[in-house]
Amino acid sequence: MTTAARRYHITTFGCQMNKADSERMSGILESMGFEWSESPDDANLVLYNTCTIRDNAEQKVYSYLGRQARRKHEQPDLTLIVAGCVAQQEGESLLRRVPELDLVMGPQHANRLQDLLEQVFNGSQVVATEPIHIVEDITKPRRDSDVTAWVNVIYGCNERCTYCVVPNVRGVEQSRSPQAIRTEMEELAQQGFKEVTLLGQNIDAYGRDLPGTTPEGRHLHTLTDLLYFVHDIPGIERLRFATSHPRYFTERLIRACAELPKVCEHFHVPFQSGDNDILKAMSRGYTHERYRRIIDLIRSYMPDASISADAIVGFPGETDAQFEKTLKLVEDIGFDQVNTAAYSPRPGTPAALWDNQLSEEVKRDRLQQLNHLVSVQASERSQRYLGRVEEVLVEAQNTKDPTQVMGRTRGNRLTFFPGSIDDLKGQVVSVKITEIRAFSLTGTPLIPALR
Numbered sequence: 010m011t012t013a014a015r016r017y018h019i020t021t022f023g024c025q026m027n028k029a030d031s032e033r034m035s036g037i038l039e040s041m042g043f044e045w046s047e048s049p050d051d052a053n054l055v056l057y058n059t060c061t062i063r064d065n066a067e068q069k070v071y072s073y074l075g076r077q078a079r080r081k082h083e084q085p086d087l088t089l090i091v092a093g094c095v096a097q098q099e100g101e102s103l104l105r106r107v108p109e110l111d112l113v114m115g116p117q118h119a120n121r122l123q124d125l126l127e128q129v130f131n132g133s134q135v136v137a138t139e140p141i142h143i144v145e146d147i148t149k150p151r152r153d154s155d156v157t158a159w160v161n162v163i164y165g166c167n168e169r170c171t172y173c174v175v176p177n178v179r180g181v182e183q184s185r186s187p188q189a190i191r192t193e194m195e196e197l198a199q200q201g202f203k204e205v206t207l208l209g210q211n212i213d214a215y216g217r218d219l220p221g222t223t224p225e226g227r228h229l230h231t232l233t234d235l236l237y238f239v240h241d242i243p244g245i246e247r248l249r250f251a252t253s254h255p256r257y258f259t260e261r262l263i264r265a266c267a268e269l270p271k272v273c274e275h276f277h278v279p280f281q282s283g284d285n286d287i288l289k290a291m292s293r294g295y296t297h298e299r300y301r302r303i304i305d306l307i308r309s310y311m312p313d314a315s316i317s318a319d320a321i322v323g324f325p326g327e328t329d330a331q332f333e334k335t336l337k338l339v340e341d342i343g344f345d346q347v348n349t350a351a352y353s354p355r356p357g358t359p360a361a362l363w364d365n366q367l368s369e370e371v372k373r374d375r376l377q378q379l380n381h382l383v384s385v386q387a388s389e390r391s392q393r394y395l396g397r398v399e400e401v402l403v404e405a406q407n408t409k410d411p412t413q414v415m416g417r418t419r420g421n422r423l424t425f426f427p428g429s430i431d432d433l434k435g436q437v438v439s440v441k442i443t444e445i446r447a448f449s450l451t452g453t454p455l456i457p458a459l460r
């Protein structure tokens with residue numbers, strides 16, 4: 010069947026891995042002749058890339074899907090797809106719940122979208138959720154930004170955190186080869202991208218599954234080695250990576266970040282809880298003391314590094330005293346940003362079956378307390394920027410004020426300043442910070458711009 014002039018829409022829920030997968034699937038659809046449609050209601054192909062981490066995201070998918078399923082009754086050539094973690098978890102039962110669906114595909118199958126669609130266009134209803142070996146990406150993702158890009162370096166996760174569905178839905182760790190990653194980044198540089206974030210669910214695991222060890226028995230390919238390997242790509246001016254795991258974080262990596270000028274001084278290291286018994290129940294494999302040592306070590310090399318994290322409150326069995334230890338950790342560290350969540354049981358995870366679940370009220374109350382502390386601290390951390398000159402990589406126009414552009418500092422603070430996006434997009438500009446807020450800054454550019 011011909012797909013010329015057909016229009017597609019993707020709505021993405023959840024994490025950066027999902028966003029990266031959506032970009033990849035957009036790339037595939039565009040190479041098949043589909044054009045982007047801002048509204049799902051004007052599209053012939055609608056894809057929901059889903060997330061099971063939060064209940065409300067899952068509920069939203071079902072309500073969006075219901076609307077499109079009704080539309081399909083009037084427009085039978087509408088192709089309806091659910092991808093991502095809900096698809097992986099629910100599999101065929103999704104088809105029973107929404108029989109109008111054409112394709113249900115787990116996250117490991119994102120690169121196979123074209124194959125799967127061909128089966129759909131030949132009249133099949135397709136479920137692709139079985140584990141597969143991920144073939145090297147040969148697709149060209151459509152990028153949401155044309156300045157910053159995500160590059161997957163490792164898929165899957167071998168950890169077994171007791172609250173997390175990722176190992177079930179994304180399978181075992183599979184690292185891409187350093188050369189494949191470098192080639193993708195070189196292409197991005199040629200297309201004009203300036204910043205790359207290397208992505209993995211547990212990025213410190215990068216390379217464990219690749220062959221080769223050093224004479225001392227260390228893996229030949231680690232995240233640290235990868236940073237050295239891709240650091241000299243001309244045109245790529247900034248490098249970031251996420252998500253780090255405190256269990257595997259090494260001093261060697263910190264040293265590399267301090268040494269390599271393109272690696273930004275921003276570390277996203279989730280702690281999840283400040284209490285050792287809760288960390289044990291989560292199977293995280295570290296103590297809060299180790300976590301604190303890592304942050305101290307980062308700060309001993311890079312005193313101004315910005316530190317962000319993820320935290321969960323209301324994990325099964327968490328007492329008031331244990332929750333207080335999370336608050337204490339946050340108070341002691343002084344984070345630039347913390348993504349917080351109230352624990353919510355996910356099907357197929359061990360902690361969901363435990364009988365010491367906390368009430369929604371307790372979880373809500375703890376979340377509010379933590380969020381309050383996080384924003385007070387973020388404001389305090391913003392103070393240090395006032396009057397300073399920061400390098401801002403310009404990404405886009407400020408959507409709320411077209412006389413301004415927006416970008417990020419090396420520490421990942423969103424920054425606004427007067428200027429024209431046509432002149433400044435993709436440039437690193439020195440900006441004197443004149444106004445601070447908890448999570449963003451405003452400033453005045455110093456001309457000439459630094460490159």
Ligand code: SF4
Pocket residue numbers: 166167168169170173174175176210211254
């Ligand atoms: S490290 Fe833990 S929380 Fe992160 S993806 Fe793996 S299992 Fe999930």
